[in-house]
Amino acid sequence: MAAYILRRVWQMVPTLLGVVLLVFILFNLFGADPSVILAGQNATQAQIAAIRQQLGLDQPLYVQFWIYLKSIVTFDWGRSWATNEAVSHLFATRLPATLTVMVPILVLDTLLALPIAMWVAYHRGTLADRTIMVITTVALSISFLVYVIVGQYVFAFQLGWFPVQGWSDSVWRNLVTYVPLPVMLAVMVGVAPQTRLYRTFFLDELGHDYVRTARAKGMTERTVLFRHVLRNAAIPILTNIGLALPGIFVGSFLIEVFFSIPGIGREVLLAVNRSDYPVIQAVTVYLAVLTMLINLLTDIMYKIVDPRVVLK
């Protein structure tokens, strides 16, 4: 197991190098000249030259890449151009808000979609199955934006059940007061595609011979479904959750912008609008690392869920 993990981590190196290279090429060859952005509109030629020298932009590209690589390895992300805030500090202060919203969304999504999907798959072809499939198709075709606009208007503005938006310093107060509405809306949107996906996983498993065998042995339907089918469907479900996990750390951009939640997503959008390159670069590289680690974790989880899986 240790050897496997070590090898996987070693295999991440070229991919990570690729991510760094992609980000570097994107921002250095295609992006606007940072010195012009930084100097502002009334800058003289000399000021721009001074900034170029300060940022190392007068060096050849490979030297710049080397400097960039060094800053990543030493976790020295630099400072935001717009606010001069250290990028690491930015992460540390914005991440909690994002997690406070996104973790409940992921948990509720999964907990709601699993039983619905299982029930629908079990009653495949009935009126209930078709009704739920039609509802999810229509629900999927309406933009997330509409849910958020209408949801905020109806539940917060008209009915006054929740505050329209806001955030506080206390986690508990956030969870009880400000988080429920965005989470509820995101779950409403997220459950439909999850249900459809999990339904296919269960349908796939229900057609296997072992299900018939289990039934022939006289096992109750409950045992067949929960002890046999659920465990076998666990691998694709886990993969799906693993795929969704990195998204948690970016947060749903839309939700954070709409409800003014001071999270990573809103910060990245601000950075994009301000051409604040260090922040965007750092978030991109850091999230790529995280994604790879989560993928590894998912693969290890397979082994725990299904002993037949051999990690190679």
Place this chain on the structure above:
Amino acid sequence: MSAVLPVPVAPAAVERAEGVWHAAWRRFRSDRVGVVSLGVVLVFFLVISASALGLVAGNWQDEVGVANAPPSFVGPAPAEATGTIEVPKGPNVDLSDIDPLAPRYQEWDERAAKLKTTVGTKRETLPLGGDRFGRDVLSKAVKGTQISVFVGVLAAIVATAIGTLLGAFGGFFGGKVGDFLEWLYNVFESIPGILLIFAFAAVLGRGIGTVVIILGLTGWTGMYRQVRAEFIKHSTREYVRAAEAIGAPPLSRMFRHILPNISHVMLVRLGLLVVGFIKAEVILSYLGLGVPVDAVSWGTMLAEAQAELILGHWWQLATATVFMAVFVTAFSLMADAARDALDPKLRGLE
């Protein structure tokens, strides 16, 4: 014995095996939901072409109604009580001897008289209401449909082209080329999609063309994966071997022999991409990274609708939502039916 044996009459036409597209169309036709949704999508494309040719909704920017004109079926908005300042009743004091501008008033009046001003009548109600400038929401929705669908379809074609090209080379040649492309795929996959879109948007700027490029450049990975798998499967099949034996060069084998045989798989994936990209355009436009403000799309309409809803003007939101929901639902159902028809093994799974 000279009995004449009845000679079996050769059938007039040689029976040909049914082609994959023919068979798929036959299966598709028997799918009622699929046919209806195909009809809806075709109607949408008719409207879009009419709008692209300037036959309808060319004047979506004209302010034809009063600000926030309600839909016709609701009736005109009640006149608001406007508090005006009372006109003073006393005699008007003649200030011309101390007014420094007085000598020029006559000259200005003459110049103003040379300009022609037309006062258009603004309509109190519009078929589906008006926005805050009094622009017709129906025209906006038609024009918005054109832009949104255009972005979705074109971006899907770009993504399909990139994914197919890379997938074909990766799957057909394998080896060093395959490894390199797998590495590229892993790099793109390890960055969360929305973040990748933002990074590209930060660098490339705004605009309709930019949105298409961004979505295409970030959305090709799924297509690559599928085309690569199909090419690996097909490249060892007998018909490809046979083509090789008669001297078909690799490029010809890839794109003239294998590609037509996997085109149905690509078509299904293309349909999924269109739906995904249309939804992405809406979110991007709302966040200010998509369609610019001088154009209209479903996304910009919804972005405007947020402020209108608070004032009770729900019609722009409703119109954009209904247009988008009907199109996306019909398109998804059509893509589902197409998949069932093209790949019957998958029927009913999803």
